[in-house]
Amino acid sequence: MNMDVAPRFGWWQQTWRLAAAAAVGIPTWLSTGVLLQWQAAETGSWFHTGDPMVALGCLTALLWRRRFPLAVAMTVTIASTASALATGAALVALSSISTRRRPVEIGVVVLAYVTASQFAVGFYPVQSPPGSFWLQLALPALTAGIAVALGVAVGARRAEVRSLRDRAESSEREQTARAAQARALERNRIAREMHDVLAHRISLVAMQAGVLDHRSDLRAEENRVLVRGIAEGSRQALEELRDVLGVLRADPGHPEPPQPSLEGIPDLVADARTSGLDVTLTTTVTGTPSDVVGRTCYRVVQEGLTNAAKHAPGARIHITLDGTAGDQLDVSVHNSPATIKTAQPPASGFGLLGLTERVDLAGGKLSHHPTPDDGYLLTAQLPWPDPTHEKRT
Structure with a gap:
């Protein structure tokens, strides 16, 4: 890849993923606010200031997810407990750790994400209907499964592209060696x-x-x-x-x-x-x-x-x-x-x-x-x- 194009491509990838994380978190944050208003509850200052600040910190932490994948994924997942707007950042972190295709790491982060989602309910006085415990447990597990599936698919594709690139480079080296051998034989x-x-x-x-x-x-x-x-x-x-x-x-x-x-x-x-x-x-x-x-x-x-x-x-x-x-x-x-x-x-x-x-x-x-x-x-x-x-x- 051209040296001038590579930095721009990497910057575009970072921007696209941060935008996707924000796009997933904003509807969750807005729906939480609407639900609070519908139940005639006070949203409070945390909803307007604390929640967005935590989400901004989580989005910023995603910039280091490739250097410290497990640490960033765990931090963002746990921090998303206090922020509805950080839900998208947590899913992106989970998807990113899944690209490594390591079952133990994925299982630890998924467990932390599902557990954190149960504690997030306590930050806002949202009344849940009776018998909704299983729904509150199944919905985070479903979203985590989708994020993991996407991450594993992306990781598999990256591995395949890397394998094809290695094979192409190996073939080029072999062709160069054969050409050098042919020149030596001709000499x-x-x-x-x-x-x-x-x-x-x-x-x-x-x-x-x-x-x-x-x-x-x-x-x-x-x-x-x-x-x-x-x-x-x-x-x-x-x-x-x-x-x-x-x-x-x-x-x-x-x-x-x-x-x-x-x-x-x-x-x-x-x-x-x-x-x-x-x-x-x-x-x-x-x-x-x-x-x-x-x-x-x-x-x-x-x-x-x-x-x-x-x-x-x-x-x-x-x-x-x-x-x-x-x-x-x-x-x-x-x-x-x-x-x-x-x-x-x-x-x-x-x-x-x-x-x-x-x-x-x-x-x-x-x-x-x-x-x-x-x-x-x-x-x-x-x-x-x-x-x-x-x-x-």
């Missing part, structure tokens, strides 16, 4: 994509630059090939980085760049050969796996080439792909020991960790370890269900 996904895109290109560029730095026996044509490879690799790294970052700046409906697949592995190998890597590819894959499996297989090969270029420059790399629908897709990247001595580039340590997560999400298994010939072997087994069998089932 992690983009970070993995940037690592996969850049690590491979930069590793090849670093390898070629290392060859130029440590090989002084290269011919001029070989130097030009390496320099062109460095320039081309740097340009492709910038373009691929621009594609990834372009997704962040694009509209929600803007399509993402095409994702790699199994068909892109031969081009990946050819690109690595152009950069100077000694790579061979053996594939016995029959069929086309799903996009997830194909993309994961591509990333396994890419990570294997990247690690070989970074940690084993000049090594021979052999890639094997084998699989068929209904079984699994096996990927292995094996590199021999390094043959060129270069400075080791900095390693983030997150490449294989992120690749393990990718393979796990695809339902596969990743393993990597050194080999007896001082090389390194990276393997992955990816499930490849038969789509034709899935359709039949």
Whole structure:
């Protein structure tokens, strides 16, 4: 609620309830005066001054009924014994205490109200007809019951509104948490994509630059090939980085760049050969796996080439792909020991960790370890269900 509106709304609630208390008390006070005149009795100074003063005090006490609900209700109820005009204030106090929906408090105040109403008769010499005791007892009990019913209904409604407000706030907090989690997941996904895109290109560029730095026996044509490879690799790294970052700046409906697949592995190998890597590819894959499996297989090969270029420059790399629908897709990247001595580039340590997560999400298994010939072997087994069998089932 608006901060400017809240005080005005609270003031209006207070004024409305005080006006209702006065509206209920005035007819009672006037009827008492008429009855006294009809019975030719003296109203006295108490009726004209004391009664209204007590009622004014009771109405003033109602302003603190929310801070001290039980104390105010008992005070107003007992004080209403001496004032017919305070009857409305007593009923409002009883209704207010009933909004708390505490049976013991309500019972105590109702008992005090009914008892006080019996003593109120002694303040004015109003003659009651014979046998009217039960009427004098039933009428206050009836009015108290109506006040209690209204108070309980208002309290129930307040509790329901409070519950709905809490649920709405809880739902808003959950939605905010889900949005934050989605943003974190998206940042992690983009970070993995940037690592996969850049690590491979930069590793090849670093390898070629290392060859130029440590090989002084290269011919001029070989130097030009390496320099062109460095320039081309740097340009492709910038373009691929621009594609990834372009997704962040694009509209929600803007399509993402095409994702790699199994068909892109031969081009990946050819690109690595152009950069100077000694790579061979053996594939016995029959069929086309799903996009997830194909993309994961591509990333396994890419990570294997990247690690070989970074940690084993000049090594021979052999890639094997084998699989068929209904079984699994096996990927292995094996590199021999390094043959060129270069400075080791900095390693983030997150490449294989992120690749393990990718393979796990695809339902596969990743393993990597050194080999007896001082090389390194990276393997992955990816499930490849038969789509034709899935359709039949």
